[in-house]
Amino acid sequence: MKNIKTLIAAFIAGLGLLSFTAINHDKKEAQKETVSTVKGYEVGDEATDFKLKNIDGKMVSLSDFKTAKGFIVIFTCNHCPYAKKYEDRIIELDKKYKSQGYPVIAINPNDPNVQPEDGYQQMIERAKQKGFTFPYLVDEGQKIYPQYGATKTPHVFVLQKENGKNIVKYIGAIDNNYDNPNDVSEYYAQDAVNALIKGEPVKMTKTVAIGCTIKVKK
Incomplete structure (x- = not known):
């Protein structure tokens, strides 16, 4: 009887160890996936091309x-107060x-289900209201911003052919003072x-x- 109890205890302990190992493995895989998702480009990397819909309906x-x-690629959006502060400077x-x-290419990376103000129709209206002189593209499916490693709106990537x-x-950043363009002392972009x-x-x-x-659907 004692031997049977010992065997049962050992069996349960073994199951616990397997479960712990599996959980740890899943956590490590999730961490790897997260790191690879948000890493993005570094200076000197080649940026792959994309094909995104513009506010005029063209790809x-x-x-x-x-x-x-x-190119001056800028991830930006409609609703963000920081992005709004920079709109005139992006136009300039x-x-x-x-x-x-070196034209500006603006990309809205946000999920409109999370932030409705950043929907496609709202993009069209905002661009018309502000008089955007550049393409304003929508990152449908949110596949491009992770490739670049963008984390904020606005977030700038200057590319050279x-x-x-x-x-x-x-x-x-575009410069060192989002709040007041008259107080800018460093014009990074x-x-x-x-x-x-x-x-x-x-x-x-x-x-x-x-x-x-950046607003991502959970």
Whole structure:
């Protein structure tokens, strides 16, 4: 009888160990998946092209811009107070650099089921209201922003064309004062593009993006 009890206890302990091992394995796999999902690009990486719907209903890819020397890709949205503060500055970036080969490409990464203000129709209305001069694309399915590693709106990625590839040259904030453009003392995105136009290395290649978190359906 004693031997039977010992065997039963050992069996239960074995099941517990297997369960613990399985749980730990699942946690580790989940952690790996999370890390790989949010890692995104680093400076020097090649950014893959995409095909996203613009507010005019047409699909837009980086490859459509045959004469572009690079791009100012900005993940932004309608509702975020930080994004709203930067809208006029984003328009100015496009007006200043599009003619020099670096157009702005804006992408809304948010799930409209989480934040209805960032729906497609609302994007159309906002772009018309503000007079956007650049493509305003919707990241349907939220597949592009994780590739880039965007975490905020706005979040900037300056790309340069090199041998047919789009190479990441700068990641981060537009400048160092979201609240008041008159108090800006560091123009990160502009400085990066200016350096590329001059054929010089970008001095400040990465800064911390300040903005709202990207809204993801749970």
